[in-house]
Amino acid sequence: MRRRPISRLRKRLIALALAAATVTFGTTAAAPSASAAAGITDGGFEAGSLTGWTTSGITSVTTSGPHSGTYAAMVGSATPANTSSITQSFTAPAGSPALSFWYDVFCTDTVTYDWATATLVDTTTNTTTTVLAKTCTNGAGWKQVTKTLTPNDNYTLTLTTKDDDYPGDPTYTLYDDVALSGGVPTNDFSISASPASATVNAGASATSTVSTAVTAGGAQSVTLSASGLPSGATASFSANPITSGSSSTLTVSTASSTPGGTYPITVTGTGASATHTAPFPLTVNGTGPSLIQVSTDPFTDTDAQHATHVEPDTYSFGTTVVAAYQTGRVYGGGSSDVGWATSTDSGTTWTHGFLPGITVNSGGGSYAQVSDASVAYDAKHNVWLISSLPIDSSGGADGVLVNRSTNGGTTWGYPVKAVGFDGQGYDKNWTVCDNTATSPHYGNCYTEADITSSGNAEIMSASTDGGLTWSPAARRAGAPSGLGGQPVVQPNGNVVVPYSANGSSIAAFTSTNGGGSWGSPVTVATINSHGVAGGLRDGEGLPSAEVDGAGKVFVAWQDCRFRSGCPANDIVYSTSANGTGWSAVTRVPIDATTSGVEHMIPGLGVDRSTSGSTAKIGLYYYFYSHANCTASTCQMYVGFISSASGGSTWSAAQTVAGPMTMAQIANT
Incomplete structure (x- = not known):
């Protein structure tokens, strides 16, 4: 970009005038220490921070277009800035050492x-030495710099971006993969544990073979230790110390009083010239709540896989809890019927049955199958609702049905047609009601679905009479395409609908007028997901959403962004006060990011009588103890974790149920 000289002169005079007022943009860290590290610290920036680097100006790490891995350093900013840099001191190794790094300049x-x-x-x-001369390119991509070093000398490397702070053309640089090579190797070793994790009942023991290998130089003595043990547990090694290249058996013994949960045990090997670690996450079963069977599959139709209940949803109001689920899952989609189970004493005792008037298998219905049960309660009209997708004999989901209960969820009427039945295909319905008495839309109920025959177009419908009648399906502004939306209602009556943008991201749209109109979607976050093993239908990209008593919306999903190389999923979440601005993605700390445990299919709950820093959050999820398993070896568990501080801190994770093999689970 060419500028007139007078603009340049005026800008510099202004800058000189401001200097007397000590105006500073960004931050400047302390000067580099005179001592030098033996090698480059986090030259790939995979710690997700600038650990080991001294920073000046505006610097950060970014997941946008790294040279390798998940992160790169961003020196400068996408908005105009001044000079920014990152600096690190190090000592060149012996031999024929060389320094290299990659850079990608964004300079217009x-x-x-x-x-x-x-x-x-x-x-x-x-x-x-200037190892990278002044460079201003845009779109040239990643380039590498390599510089020969003097063995054993101390060095300080500074990676810089100069931006003249002129509006309209910010300059920044991505740096990545700063590394040393060519040195004479010192004695070094690696360490690993096999199996890499274990699951036991309280009072039992787990074993793992801890193996070491010489990776450079010669063998050395390695002392083994284990940290991160749960309460009441002890660790021992069959041989300790060992010589690198040999192995030892680790035995972790738990007590009957050891609390349930997944514990990030770390095995450490300490040698004369190096220290290395290997993760060994241990899951302890047996201390979760006792399980109560609430339903059985009575059907015998040959289309279904019987003795299966899948995709449950629950809703509670006061002491009443209503659950709905597919019973007798059909491989091609849907089930023999939707079952319901109701407790009026906070889950102590239950009654159960099946919705009438939907399928040919129960209550005089005409549809072949039914799918996707969703439970809601309308406090104004004192009616419980279960919405579902009826499936015809050709496999098409014709619309959304709603069955109603006016006696506390213990008997259910025949369904009303809420949405669709217009020749189009529908999927992933979800229903919610406005139960805040002071809301201007108290008593409104809302159903979300997507139209599969129109590219998963997101639609909404509303009811003002306890689910007896529903408004025509309305498409959203901006024509969002997605599925799995879960509307939630804030105390002020605003409706926020997080949904999956077809697996690529979590997005949301809102209504501030009781469903009269709906805003354009905004992106909550992109999705980085690890493919779950075992051939499981794992709900990849689908959100679970809830709202606290002050209207703060929580949306959770499975995601691998916090694990280097995306080897397994965590459960992560984002929050919003209004549905349009969303927080940075936060990881639920169920276990260590190195645990190797696969987490999936979150189910989020928030106590609506709490809010803010004392909001009570409950999170159920499924998990494999080993992400790297197969259909014949995968072991599935149900886990639970909670927070009484709005997500600031979390309890120890508990194992509620499991293990289950893939043979015990419906095929879809």
Whole structure:
């Protein structure tokens, strides 16, 4: 970009005037320490921070377009800034060492005003080398710089972006994969545990073979230890210390009083020249709540896989809890009927049955199957609702049905047609009601679905009479495409609908007028997901949403962004006060990011009588003890974790049920 000289002169005079007022943009960290590390610390920035680097100006890490891995350093900003840099001191190894790094410059100006550069100071000889001359390119992609080093000398590397702070053409640089190579190897070793994790009942023991291997130089003595043990547990090794290249058997013994949960045990090997660790997450069963069977599958139709109940949904109001689920799952989709189970004493005792008037298998219905049960309660009209998708004999879901109960969920009427039945295909319905008495839309109920025959177009419908009648399906502004939306209602009556943008991201749209109109969607976050093993239909990309008593919306999903290389999923979440601005993605700390445990299909609950820093959150999820398993070896569990601080801190995770093999689970 070419500018008139008068603009440049005016800008510099203004900058000189401001300097007297000490105006500073960004931050400047302490000067580099005079001591140098033996090697580059986090040269790939995979810690998700600038650990080991001294920063100046505006610096950060980014997941946008790294050279390798998940992160790169971003020096400068996408908005105009001044000079920014990251610096690290190190000692070159013996042998024939070399330094290398990669850079990608985003500069729309000219090198006269904006540039990237890098300098290397040999602090042993007090000489400075410019290893990257001033560079201003845009869209050139990643380039590598390599520089030969003097063995054993101390160095300071500075990676810089110069931006003249001129509006309209910010300059920044991505740096990645800063590394040393070519040195003479010292004695080194690796350590691993096999199996890499274990699951036991309280009072039992788990074993793992801890193996070491010489990776450089010669063998050395390695002392083994284990940390992160749960309460009442002890660890021992069959041989300790060992010589690198050999192995030892680790035995972790739990007590009958050991609390349930998944514990991130770390095995550490300490040698004369190096220390390395291996994760060994241990899941302890047996201390979750006792299980109560609430229903059985009575059907015998040959289309279904019997003795199966899948995709449950529950809703509670006061002491009443209503659950709905598919019973007798059909491989091609749907089930023999939707079952219901109701407790009027907070889950102590239950009654159960099956919805009438939907399928040919129960209550005089005409449909072949039914799918996707969703439970809601309308406090204003004192009516419980279960919405579902009826499936015809050709496999098409014709619309959304709603069965109603006016006696506390213990008997259910025949369904009303809420949405669809217009020749189009529908999927992933979800129903919610406005139960805040002070809301201007108290008593409104809302149903979300998507139209599969129109590219998963998101639609909404509303009822003002306890689910007896429903408004025509309305498509959203901006024509969002997605599925799995879960509307929630804030105390002020606003409706927020998080949904999956077809697996690529979590998005949301809102209504502020009782469903009269709906806003355009906004992106909550992109999805980074690990493919779950075992051939499981794992709900990848589908959200679970809830709202606290002050209207703060929580949306959770499975995601691998916090695990280097995406080897397994965590449960993560984002929050919003209004449905349009969303927080950064936060990881639920069920176990360590190195645990190797696969987490999936979150079910989020929030106590609506709590809010803010004392909001009570409950999270159920499924997990494999080993992400890297097969259909014949995968072991599935149900886990639970909670927070009484709005997500600031979390309890120890509990194992509620399991293990279950894939043979015990419906095929779809």
